[in-house]
Every structure is written in C-alpha cells, then in structure tokens.
Amino acid sequence: xxxxxxxxxxxxxxxxxxxxxxxxxLVLVMMSSIAVPANADVSVATDDFGILDALTQTLADRExxxxxxxxVQGADNSLAxxxxxxxxxxxxxxxxxADSYLNDIEMRDSTPxxxxxxxxxxxxxxxxxxxxxxxxxxxxxxxxxxxxxxxxLLGVGINTYAIYVNYSSRNDGPSHxxxxxxTFTGEIFTASGGLTLFENYIDVDGDGVDDxxxxxxxxxxxxxxxxxxxxxxxxxxxxxxxxxxxxxFKWAVTTLDQNDPxxxxxxxxxxxxxKGLSFDITLDNSESxxxxxxxxxxxxxxxxxxxxxxxxxxxxxxxxxxSAIALVAALISGQVNSSELTLTAVSAPxxxxxxxxxxxFFRSSNRx
Numbered sequence: 123x124x125x126x127x128x129x130x131x132x133x134x135x136x137x138x139x140x141x142x143x144x145x146x147x148l149v150l151v152m153m154s155s156i157a158v159p160a161n162a163d164v165s166v167a168t169d170d171f172g173i174l175d176a177l178t179q180t181l182a183d184r185e186x187x188x189x190x191x192x193x194v195q196g197a198d199n200s201l202a203x204x205x206x207x208x209x210x211x212x213x214x215x216x217x218x219x220a221d222s223y224l225n226d227i228e229m230r231d232s233t234p235x236x237x238x239x240x241x242x243x244x245x246x247x248x249x250x251x252x253x254x255x256x257x258x259x260x261x262x263x264x265x266x267x268x269x270x271x272x273x274x275l276l277g278v279g280i281n282t283y284a285i286y287v288n289y290s291s292r293n294d295g296p297s298h299x300x301x302x303x304x305t306f307t308g309e310i311f312t313a314s315g316g317l318t319l320f321e322n323y324i325d326v327d328g329d330g331v332d333d334x335x336x337x338x339x340x341x342x343x344x345x346x347x348x349x350x351x352x353x354x355x356x357x358x359x360x361x362x363x364x365x366x367x368x369x370x371f372k373w374a375v376t377t378l379d380q381n382d383p384x385x386x387x388x389x390x391x392x393x394x395x396x397k398g399l400s401f402d403i404t405l406d407n408s409e410s411x412x413x414x415x416x417x418x419x420x421x422x423x424x425x426x427x428x429x430x431x432x433x434x435x436x437x438x439x440x441x442x443x444x445s446a447i448a449l450v451a452a453l454i455s456g457q458v459n460s461s462e463l464t465l466t467a468v469s470a471p472x473x474x475x476x477x478x479x480x481x482x483f484f485r486s487s488n489r490x
Contacts (some may be wrong), residue, residue: 242286242394242414253284253301257400259408269303281305283338288392289326295387298328304336304395326391327384334423335378338395338415341370342431362439362449370431370473373415375423385422392418401437401465411465427477433469440464 184190211218245251255268262279269277285304290297304322320339323332343349350367354360375393377385394416402408415428439449440462 240394240416241288241392242396242416245286245396246412246414252398253286253396255282255284255303256398256410258410259400259402263398263400269305276305276307277303281307283395283397285322285324285336286392286394286396287324287326288390289388290390291387292389295389296327298326300325300328304338306338306340308337323378324393326393332378333382333384334393335374335376336393336395337372337374338397339372339374341372341429343367343369362445365437365439365449367435368432369435370429371413371415372427372429373417374425374427375417375419376425377422380422380424388420388422390418390420391423392416393423401463423478425477425479427475429473429475431473431475433472434467435465435469436467438464438466 245253255262255266257263257266257279264279266279266282267277269282271277282303282305285302286300287302288297288299302322302324304324306320308320309322321335321337324334324336325331326333348368351365352362353364353366355363373395394414397413398410399413400408400410415430417423417426417428419426
C-alpha cells in the first residue's frame, strides 16, 4: 500500500524564447514581398503636371498681344534718339584731344624675317642631306668604315668627322662647294710624303691642290676628376650612376701657302666641321647628335683657332657596374643597350677662345 505524502510545487524560472522563430518569420515576410508582383504605370505624359500646357498657352497669349512688335518699336525709337544726338567732333572734345597723340605714329611692317639658317644647319635637318658616313647608332659611331681607305687607314668611326667647304671669289668669279672628311689623328702621311699628325689637308677651289690645313683636337678629358669622372651610388656595394666628361674642342684652320694667287681673289670662305654621335645600342637607325663648328672668312685664315669648352656632358647608367673598366668593356662588347646608357645633359659652353693673330680686324680670347 503506497504511502501518501504532500508535495510542494512552485513556479520555475522563465525560459527565453527560441530566436530561430523570429528569424524564420522575417525571412517569410521578405519572401512574400518579392513573390507578390507590383504593377504601376511608369510612363510620364506631357500633361501629367500641366506645366507644358501652361507654357504653350502663355506663348500663344504673348504672340496675340503683340509684345514683340512693341519691343521692336521701342528699340527703334531709342536708336533714333542716339542718331539725333550725334554731332561733329569739335576741338574741345576728348576724342579730338586723343587724336593729336597719334599724329606722329609711324606704322612699320612687323612681319618676322624669313629664317636664314647657315648651311650646316640646313644639312642636318634633312636625313637626305646628311654627309656620308653619318652615324645613326652607337656601332656606327664607334666602328663605321665609310671613310676608311688606303689613303685614310685611321678613318674609322669615332676618329672621323665631316668637313664642309664653300669658296667663292670676287666679282662673281669661280666658286666651289664640296664635302671632305678628316680625322682626329690627321692624315699622318701626305701626298708629298711628309708627316702631318693631327692635321688634314683640304682643297677649297676644286683644282686638286691642297690649300688649307684643318685640325680638331679634344683637350682636357684625360685628367681624371677634371676632364672625366664617374659618380657612384650610396649603396653597400657602390654602383656607377653617372659618367660625365668636360671636353674642350679646338678647331684650327690655316692656309698652306699665303702667297697662292687663290687668296687674292677670295670673297668668302666657309669651312665647317660636323661630327655625328649616336648612343643607341642597336643596329637600327635612331636619333643622333651633332657637334658643329662653322667658321667663315673674308681673308685668308692664318693660324686661326677656335676653342669651345663644354661645361659638362652627362650620361646616366642604369645597369650594375662597380668600375669604369667594366663599363667600358661592356660598351665595346655590345652588352649595354640604349635603356642602360643615356645622354641626359649637355651644359652650355663655358669658354670660347678665338685666336686670329694675323687678322686686320679681329683678335680675341674670351671666356664666358
């Protein structure tokens, strides 16, 4: 027989509602709004707001009222008053006083003169007029053989330059214009068997006899730190960042025989040097640079010389070279391309030295 005992029952702690129910309810509400399609008229008619109709009615009323005709009449009347007020200018008017300041004006033609460039410049601007052997890449600059021959054994690439000669005599007499070539080392041996280091003999009147001696020398670049130098980076292993040179070009022109009858008839003589340089490491044609020294004479040149000192020519090096010897070796072997060695700056001449000792009119030595 079971024993009956009383039990105490009390209310427990409230339990939280299941959050999943609310999430499911919100999802159902969202799906129901998507599922039920909404229909609406999205078109806009011209009479929806009545603005265009009102504008049309306003324009029509304006045209019927004749406002445009009234405006034209009003403008004509105003201009008629202005015309009626016009009178001749008298001496007391401001405009009359202003005219007196213009009495001494002299009108001149301000049209600029047509450019008259020297012949060397004209030859450079057209590829068809470039002198023979003009370089268009670094290989041609260094090793071109256009001027090489039995009479010019050292006429190779970097050692060569072109010479333009233009001679004219007095009273519209004979004239001669021609191209010639020269080398930094000179002809070495002349036709007469003489030794002529650093000098080139040229014929100016086309008779086959040499009349002038010309020479181009480069001074000052053999001194490290003054004529040539390299700039290194600040890395742990210093690399060459820049190469610079500070050359002085000396151009000398002198007659071989002052007593030659040719010089008695001289009216004008032009002797120009043109040296082409290209630094692109390719075999294709690329941009080239020119060093031009143009000299003109109206009397026979005797020991004439012109020195042009360049402040600085700078080349940027974008390759890993730790010494100048390694860079030179890479240049010679063709291991450096145009993106790794670029000409970045050519400073203006800092010195010009002109010597013409026997000139009747000019003798100077100037530094700028």
